[in-house]
Amino acid sequence: xxxxxxxxxxxxxxxxxxxxxxxxxxxxxxxxxxxxxxxxxxxxxxxxxxxxxxxxxxxxxxxxxxxxxxxxxxxxxxxxxxxxxxxxxxxxxxxxxxxxxxxxxxxxxxxxxxxxxxxxxxxxxxxx
Amino acid sequence: xxxxxxxxxxxxxxxxxxxxxxxxxxxxxxxxxxxxxxxxxxxxxxxxxxxxxxxxxxxxxxxxxxxxxxxxxxxxxxxxxxxxxxxxxxxxxxxxxxxxxxxxxxxxxxxxxxxxxxxxxxxxxxxxxxxxxxxxxxxxxxxxxxxxxxxxxxxxxxxxxxxxxxxxx
Numbered sequence: 001x002x003x004x005x006x007x008x009x010x011x012x013x014x015x016x017x018x019x020x021x022x023x024x025x026x027x028x029x030x031x032x033x034x035x036x037x038x039x040x041x042x043x044x045x046x047x048x049x050x051x052x053x054x055x056x057x058x059x060x061x062x063x064x065x066x067x068x069x070x071x072x073x074x075x076x077x078x079x080x081x082x083x084x085x086x087x088x089x090x091x092x093x094x095x096x097x098x099x100x101x102x103x104x105x106x107x108x109x110x111x112x113x114x115x116x117x118x119x120x121x122x123x124x125x126x127x128x
Numbered sequence: 129x130x131x132x133x134x135x136x137x138x139x140x141x142x143x144x145x146x147x148x149x150x151x152x153x154x155x156x157x158x159x160x161x162x163x164x165x166x167x168x169x170x171x172x173x174x175x176x177x178x179x180x181x182x183x184x185x186x187x188x189x190x191x192x193x194x195x196x197x198x199x200x201x202x203x204x205x206x207x208x209x210x211x212x213x214x215x216x217x218x219x220x221x222x223x224x225x226x227x228x229x230x231x232x233x234x235x236x237x238x239x240x241x242x243x244x245x246x247x248x249x250x251x252x253x254x255x256x257x258x259x260x261x262x263x264x265x266x267x268x269x270x271x272x273x274x275x276x277x278x279x280x281x282x283x284x285x286x287x288x289x290x291x292x293x294x295x296x297x
Binding site: 012013014015016017018020030031032033034035036039049051052053055056057065087088103104105106 | 140143144145146147149202229230231232233234235236237238240259260261262289293295296
């Protein structure tokens with residue numbers, strides 16, 4: 001049983017109301033990536049906050065704050081060029097933006113019972 | 129504080145796909161506050177809840193004052209199959225005797241992170257998000273709150289959550 005099940009929702013979670021676009025770049029060779037440096041390079045390129053949220057040996061997932069997906073697609077070459085400057089990433093002609101999607105808000109009022117260790121979107125989708 | 133251990137987690141760190149830039153930052157902040165502290169940084173633990181629990185338990189048995197877990201604090205694989213597996217917070221939920229926690233969600237319903245702190249045995253255990261700026265900010269807030277009152281876990285947790293949120297507002 002979740003030890004904190006008696007918590008009120010206000011105590012259990014907070015919502016960050018930030019607009020962001022999720023970006024995935026594939027076709028990379030990643031080894032020893034300095035993700036902090038990558039965030040700084042892309043923050044300079046896009047003039048916006050960037051967070052690396054997932055890395056594999058061949059791809060990087062990032063959150064880009066405050067920029068629409070169209071703008072990201074238009075600047076695709078510049079983004080790949082900036083990525084290529086990061087320590088631990090090698091780009092090739094196969095490197096590309098696989099997707100750039102603005103996040104879709106969900107209604108937190110519609111989320112059913114709080115389940116420990118799950119994701120709210122997962123619970124929301126179950127309820128949909 | 130006499131002794132602390134930093135436990136980075138994540139297959140991508142363990143496999144050297146991503147450099148661990150968080151641990152040196154946490155160590156620097158700790159040393160700034162407690163110059164005489166003995167600090168261990170152990171090899172990264174894989175994203176397996178059992179492995180994380182076992183590593184934490186090993187250090188609890190040694191009665192270290194502070195255990196800092198890094199990474200694995202979000203919705204991760206539960207949200208997207210391409211994201212890492214996040215088990216740190218579930219491991220802590222299992223281990224801690226009276227945990228204090230708060231979750232941060234994006235408006236798309238993705239749990240960005242769940243920050244927990246609590247005690248097991250003589251050890252205070254906290255976790256940090258993996259992204260450098262969030263880990264840096266959260267641990268800075270921890271240091272301040274801990275210095276103010278190391279027994280007030282709720283205040284420590286609230287300060288850490290506020291520090292992470294401040295990175296986006």
